[in-house]
Amino acid sequence: MGRAPCCDKANVKKGPWSPEEDAKLKDFIEKNGTGGNWIALPHKAGLNRCGKSCRLRWLNYLRPNIKHGEFSDEEDRIICSLFANIGSRWSIIASHLPGRTDNDIKNYWNTKLKKKFFCIVSSQKKHQQQQQQHHQQLFSSLLSSSIRNTATPELRGCDLAGFGELPAAASISHNTLSFASYAAATSLLPLHQVERSSMINFGLDPSCTSPASSCTPISCGTELDQYDHCDGSGEQINLSIVNDNYIYGGLEDHNNTLLLDGAAAAGGRSVEAPLDYTFEEIKHLLSSNNLGNNSLSILKN
DNA sequence: AATTCGGGCAACCGCGAAAGT
DNA sequence: CACTTTCGCGGTTGCCCGAAT
Structure with missing residues (x-):
């Protein structure tokens, strides 16, 4: 017997959120907050969604001050630098980039930045x-x-x-x-x-x-x-x-x-740095590419 | 014009940690 | 202290859309 599911998966809606659902969720949270219980929230808000899905939608899309669109060079630099030091700890990396979500950064890394980063690393290596x-x-x-x-x-x-x-x-x-x-x-x-x-x-x-x-x-x-x-x-x-x-x-x-x-x-x-390259190599490469200047000071804070 | 392919992104899933009972 | 519930995270999936053939 496994763990009980957080919601009745057969009867909750999945997939993309409609504007109406977004409005309902946003309106409810702005008026009542999350109440510290995401599982109960969809029922209270009149949404036929899993609580985890509501949480994700709020954190990644609906909450205030979310920044969408192009990443700046400075943001690239911070992400590369932090990745070289701590690996794929997206939530920590996101905490250094105001307005960016961990999901956003993860997607950005996997689709674009990773290639850029390892091109630099391999040529420098x-x-x-x-x-x-x-x-x-x-x-x-x-x-x-x-x-x-x-x-x-x-x-x-x-x-x-x-x-x-x-x-x-x-x-x-x-x-x-x-x-x-x-x-x-x-x-x-x-x-x-x-x-x-x-x-x-x-x-x-x-x-x-x-x-x-x-x-x-x-x-x-x-x-x-x-x-x-x-x-x-x-x-x-x-x-x-x-x-x-x-x-x-x-x-x-x-x-x-x-x-x-x-x-x-x-x-x-x-x-330990279980990467293809040693920390030293990456740090050296980052500093020679002006990418890693502040990484350690960030982490010490 | 139809089809295939690949990139980008939103959302889902499962697991471990933390909190509650 | 043991068990349950919920949260939060990272990995993965699947859909959409534009480019290439």
Whole structure:
């Protein structure tokens, strides 16, 4: 035995609303409000409709200040930006666009904006792959020459094949790699963070001033899928790439401002982005197309 | 002129969450 | 605390209309 239906589906009218029905519903709600009960409303209003149908009609079409027609560039930008951060949460997206309904936005996205958005993403992705290949080659040559000259015996023994995707070395000293320039170039980290001489630790980093327990040593080699960094200010940032598809950004310090990608939306918690592209890719693409400027500030409000 | 196809949009459906009893 | 009812959301469907053949 399933759940009882909200109305007698066989005896309620379905399909498009007539002007008379619209007028009845509008008139009733303007005089009496919804009464907090949509199921009872159609009977009271003299409509032969399901309560859910009345609710939908009111919210999407009849209620005051509904905006119909073309979406502006600004609205496009907000929708793309929010979609990249939170996915298909249409009601939340609609709450940032006064006068627009979730249904409207959803339809607009599915019919028009999605194509526009992913055209931009795929062309930029291609471009980014070329860039990445270039950086990878550069990194490999830098790293091999640096290791020949300066690295400790343990590091020399590492299989470095797996570091192609890592923020790469601009210099190497003792057991640490500085990856500021590469991170800046690839926008892996926000610029203000990159400027603070970031380090990936290899083994124990004697220069790290954070509590030893928070400076988790990392391994090197092809199995590496997580890397931490200490910047000497007591902060530690954990980045993980999982299946090359998700980025987790976790922040382990005193509510400081560095939040990566979806982590911002969740107040610093780790967030996954089950999209075809990583959050970072989309954010990078959006910012390079002037689409994503305010996304995080919107979400923090 | 008739038919087919595809885009756009309104509305429906089913499910999970929240509120009420 | 368990159960029922209602709400709200996101995914999907189906109709309408204009363009293409």
